[in-house]
Amino acid sequence: MHGLDPRVKLLSLVLLFISATVSSAIGSGAVVCSSLFMLFFLSRSFYALKKMAGLLAMIAFMTVILWLLFYKGKTPLMDLKFIVLYEGAPEHAVRMALKFLNMLLCGILFLSITPLEEFSDGLILMGVPYRVAFAVSLSFRLVQVFVSTGFMIVEAQKIRGNDVEKGGLFSRMKAYAPLLIPLILNGIKKAETLVPALESKGFAPDNKIDIKGKYRIKPTDIKALVLVALFTAAALPGFFYEFL
Amino acid sequence: MIDIRNLSFRYKETLPHVLKNLNLSIKPGERILVAGKNGAGKTTFSKILSGLIPDSESGILEGVYKFNDLPLKDLTRREIAGNISILLQDFETQIVSTSVREELLFYPLNLGKSYPESLDAAVETASGYGIDALYDRNIAELSGGEKQKTALASLLTAKGSFLILDEPLTDMDPVSQELILKLLEDYPGTLIVFEQSVEYYQYFDRIILLKDGVIKADSGRETAARKSILESCGLAAPPVFSVTGLFSGSIREAAAQARDIYRFDEVKYSEISLAREDRTENLIEIQNLFYKYPGSDQYALENVSLDIKKGDFITLLGENGSGKTTLMKLTAGIYKDFTKGRILYKGQDIRKQTMAGEITYVYQNPDNQIFAETVYDEIAFALRTRGESEETVREKVFGVMELFSITDKKESDPFSLPKGDREKIACASVLVAGPEVIILDEPTTGLDTRSVKALMEIITGLNKRGKTVIIITHSMETASLYGYKTAAMAGGKLLFHGDKREFFINTALLERVKAKRTPLMDLSLEMNQAFLLNEGEFNACWKKK
DSSP states (O other): OTTSOHHHHHHHHHHHHHHHHHOOSHHHHHHHHHHHHHHHHHTTOHHHHHHHHHHHHHHHHHHHHHHHHHOOOSSEEEEOSSOEEETTHHHHHHHHHHHHHHHHHHHHHHHHHSOHHHHHHHHHHTTOOHHHHHHHHHHHHHHHHHHHHHHHHHHHHHTTTOOTTSSOHHHHHHHHHHHHHHHHHHHHHHHHHHHHHHHTTTOOTTOOOOOTTSOOOOHHHHHHHHHHHHHHHHHTHHHHSSOO | OEEEEEEEEESSTTSOOSEEEEEEEEOTTOEEEEEOOTTSSHHHHHHHHTTHHHHTSOOEEEEEEEETTEEGGGSOHHHHHHHEEEEOSSHHHHOOSSBHHHHHHHHHHHTTOOHHHHHHHHHHHHHHTTOGGGTTSBGGGSOHHHHHHHHHHHHHTTOOSEEEEESTTTTSOHHHHHHHHHHHHTOOSEEEEEESOOTTGGGOSEEEEEETTEEEEEEOGGGGGOHHHHHHTTOOOOHHHHHHOOOOSSHHHHHHHHHHHEEEOHHHHHHHHHOOOOOOOEEEEEEEEEEEOTTOSSEEEEEEEEEEETTOEEEEEEOTTSSHHHHHHHHTTSOOOOSEEEEEETTEEGGGSOOTTTEEEEOSSGGGTOOOSSHHHHHHHHHHHTTOOHHHHHHHHHHHHHHTTOGGGTTSOGGGSOHHHHHHHHHHHHHTTOOSEEEEESTTTTOOHHHHHHHHHHHHHHHHTTOEEEEEOSOHHHHHHSOSEEEEEETTEEEEEEEHHHHHHOHHHHHHTTOOOOHHHHHHHHHHSOOOOSHHHHHHHEEEO
């Protein structure tokens, strides 16, 4: 999967995203979710999933809680005075959580099998202007830079007794405050130095680059795309029916 | 050809000039070293030469700058970048790709070359520059030195006629430094290197000395022997010249001349070579340590065992990526997830202890540690976190500020100070907590000679007062001058730990860990096979006839 043509990866992302969005029923959502997990397994990208596991779990949990509280049904199931829990709320909450989760999984899978240069190359090959394609990939790279700088700053502050991993929620939030200034300053510094860094290598907004010959669509690419397209087609009924 | 007339520059109308009335011509094929201490204006000058100022960084530029008889401002960015390549001082920000391969393709593709042409340039440069092994690797996996090599190699893919390098050797082990200088010898175009020393003067045919934005000297390589003017610019003369007063093309020639001038003191030499510092009390015991980074299949550390005694002063050497930083971060308790083995501090497992305040680690980049609005608050942070009274905080903070000679800057914003001061503040901010062990990661990188000396004298003083000090360094000068023990690593393994004299005399070991003797050590060996480590020992053993 890592060796697929970037255009195929991008199209597959779009198709998988459609599958995730249209699967409104719990059953079809679960099928999409398990298929995505299988793709993670096949592409040996579980490490990426592992890194994001905490965040994904939190998003799923919060989605369930929010929809339980704010879903407006016809028949009240439980009246807690300050909030009413309606019939159908638990199912809807799980459906929405699955949908969110699947959308995020699509993105994580794409990024874990696609280097940022392939991402921008794919966009260029699909007709997106170079400066736009490069800006998109650069924004992802900056996120990586910020994260790694953040980790280093956390380490450096830990040495001075400011351990953000200890204590309750309030003390952790307080411990994070001193990390923000070096992080922001480093971020600004990096952003400021990025312009001369890019221009030193001939980058200019109106540049056009020629990457003809860098990629070739192979039979495996076609097979993969057809497979994903069929999967999306199979997921489409989930949009019209409540159950698969 | 570059022609500069009456060039001055300042970043803002209200700020003083960084460069003042520069006049110079640079002919094709020249090899120029521009030397100056921190704040001399080197980086600004390098950016003006490459057209990045005022293109991407604003400021007020006066005077005339012509490239091949055309005003540089009339050229497009692609035209400039196609002719003049620059390695920025902060080379990491110049790497814009995620893999070495893509990084080598970026520049030629942006100059408008086709993909096959760019690929040829990338492959040719990787092989010619000796980074074939890195070609398919991710940038994130590279060590600092490997990143620097990649950043430099990516510039050569453009095949421009002018190459400007702003402090290109700072983050490299000595063997890589020499390798790069030798490779640059074959560079067919004009080479302009900005450095904080004239140590490698032999690779250049013209030396320009810069002080406070003014050209103080512009002459041949013999400028490196003009001790008084070098000193007036805050620079040190090359070590052999500095000690012997001899300026020769090679160590052998210098040794031949020195033998006629000096006589050797055998008694003093015996005293020096037999002197040993013995410490017995174990403070840190690293036992059969194995470590893999999360998600990696390879061991970053393999079966490392090391005893660190109370009061030790160790310099930790090794090529880029050999595992020095990883070992020290584990020792400081920053990483605790080692695969096998154990680390004991005062006989107790390090994983079961809070090491903050006991073992401290000063990062290579001081800006990762600094955040407060004033120097005083910055240094006080660790004490306030521990809940100490303001009276105690004040007493301790002033004590440390005095030690680092920064008391007069107590109300200053740490970020507005020069790098030498920021390094001092970063050290002071962790030392104020009174740690038993101080680990410093490349503390001298990017500092000029005077700042290095000032910082290292403070560190030596702390060791004399009983602190255990470990310094990670690439600088052989630092290792030869400071500390009395050396540890050396290669490929995640500890290959040596012991007396530094034994280390530097072992040629085979030096080769394995990509270290090398300093020119002064080579000179003393060449003179009469006596092995002297540094200027102090040389002056003690060799007396003028």
